[in-house]
Amino acid sequence: MRTTGCPEEKILSFLSSQKAKDRCYHKVLSSMCTLPHPLAVQVQEMFIESNLGDPGLFEGTAEIESLLIEELGSLLHLTGACGYATSGGTESNIQALRIARKEKPVESPNVVVPESAHFSFEKACDLLGLEMRTVPSDGTYRMDAEMAAGMIDDHTIALVGIAGTTEYGVVDPIERLAELATEGDVHLHVDAAFGGLVLPFLESPPAFDFQLDGVASISVDPHKMGMSTIPVGCLLTRKESMLCALNVDTPYLTVKKEFTLAGTRPGGAVVGAWAVLEHLGRDGFTRIVQECMGRTRRLIEGMEGHGYSVVVEPEVNVAAFECPKIPPGWQVSRTRDGHMRIVCMPHVSTQAIENFLRDIGEMDV
Ligand SMILES: *Cc1c(COP(=O)(O)O)cnc(C)c1O
Numbered sequence: 001m002r003t004t005g006c007p008e009e010k011i012l013s014f015l016s017s018q019k020a021k022d023r024c025y026h027k028v029l030s031s032m033c034t035l036p037h038p039l040a041v042q043v044q045e046m047f048i049e050s051n052l053g054d055p056g057l058f059e060g061t062a063e064i065e066s067l068l069i070e071e072l073g074s075l076l077h078l079t080g081a082c083g084y085a086t087s088g089g090t091e092s093n094i095q096a097l098r099i100a101r102k103e104k105p106v107e108s109p110n111v112v113v114p115e116s117a118h119f120s121f122e123k124a125c126d127l128l129g130l131e132m133r134t135v136p137s138d139g140t141y142r143m144d145a146e147m148a149a150g151m152i153d154d155h156t157i158a159l160v161g162i163a164g165t166t167e168y169g170v171v172d173p174i175e176r177l178a179e180l181a182t183e184g185d186v187h188l189h190v191d192a193a194f195g196g197l198v199l200p201f202l203e204s205p206p207a208f209d210f211q212l213d214g215v216a217s218i219s220v221d222p223h224k225m226g227m228s229t230i231p232v233g234c235l236l237t238r239k240e241s242m243l244c245a246l247n248v249d250t251p252y253l254t255v256k257k258e259f260t261l262a263g264t265r266p267g268g269a270v271v272g273a274w275a276v277l278e279h280l281g282r283d284g285f286t287r288i289v290q291e292c293m294g295r296t297r298r299l300i301e302g303m304e305g306h307g308y309s310v311v312v313e314p315e316v317n318v319a320a321f322e323c324p325k326i327p328p329g330w331q332v333s334r335t336r337d338g339h340m341r342i343v344c345m346p347h348v349s350t351q352a353i354e355n356f357l358r359d360i361g362e363m364d365v
């Protein structure tokens with residue numbers, strides 16, 4: 001550390017040059033994050049000092065966190081859902097598996113997850129000492145539920161289904177998984193980190209949430225399609241006892257127990273997430289999701305016009321293509337199977353899609 005401080009202007013000027021090295025979102029087609037809604041930015045500043053890690057000091061903020069959980073719970077068909085705001089899908093998934101392990105304290109516990117699962121499950125299993133049993137996908141990049149059934153045994157503490165996979169944008173057969181979970185008495189965790197704020201706004205979404213009795217917990221990330229500032233994820237649980245299973249004593253805080261993984265937690269981002277939901281409402285979200293889906297369909301149609309087929313028809317605004325090229329200047333990503341992957345987030349405008357299609361077309365000649 002330097003001995004004498006550096007003037008603010010000098011720091012800010014250094015920081016602007018650093019920021020100039022960051023990609024601006026406008027040609028980024030690979031990210032599940034997006035530009036935050038301006039209201040989320042304003043609210044974050046308003047609540048900038050608020051720490052949800054000590055909720056008794058920030059009662060107003062803590063009440064908003066409850067409202068956020070209540071609102072997401074009702075969107076996902078469970079009035080009175082329990083839960084809390086996490087740092088994102090990774091923390092939510094870790095905590096869901098921790099709950100499952102507490103619920104069923106067996107020896108050599110295992111978790112049955114789809115091949116398409118986000119890499120956060122690998123971290124969770126490593127941390128929690130769980131064997132991860134990976135279920136192969138069917139021909140459509142969805143979990144093969146019958147193979148999953150064959151992998152569940154007495155040591156299985158949790159079954160995981162993905163509603164809106166990170167790579168291909170498809171939804172696992174959650175209805176069937178819910179039946180398996182009920183039959184086998186295992187915790188079914190639905191990872192809807194991405195799809196949780198997309199699927200409810202589609203015309204006829206597949207059932208993936210608490211309307212299925214077997215679903216015990218759900219991850220849903222406002223910092224993706226919820227357009228909050230980073231970081232805000234949410235873990236929702238069907239019962240309060242699930243969260244309470246994680247309680248530890250916190251004698252010197254204003255509350256005497258906590259079930260969260262993080263201690264200090266950002267109030268501002270969480271309140272911002274709630275504000276965006278409240279401000280846009282179902283109508284606003286439906287409009288945004290319809291736009292993103294419309295652009296995804298236009299992208300697929302355009303890519304197919306250039307001879308690059310979509311790997312699987314997605315259910316959310318993520319599409320993967322059999323396409324080895326990347327037009328210069330655009331940021332796309334590759335799936336584990338090497339397919340080109342594009343996420344049509346709200347910042348990816350119709351014009352951006354048209355420009356991308358034009359640029360890819362020019363590479364053909
Ligand atoms: C993004 C994502 C995650 C991880 O969420 P983070 O917020 O990056 O920790 C987990 N699961 C799915 C399905 C995701 O799309």
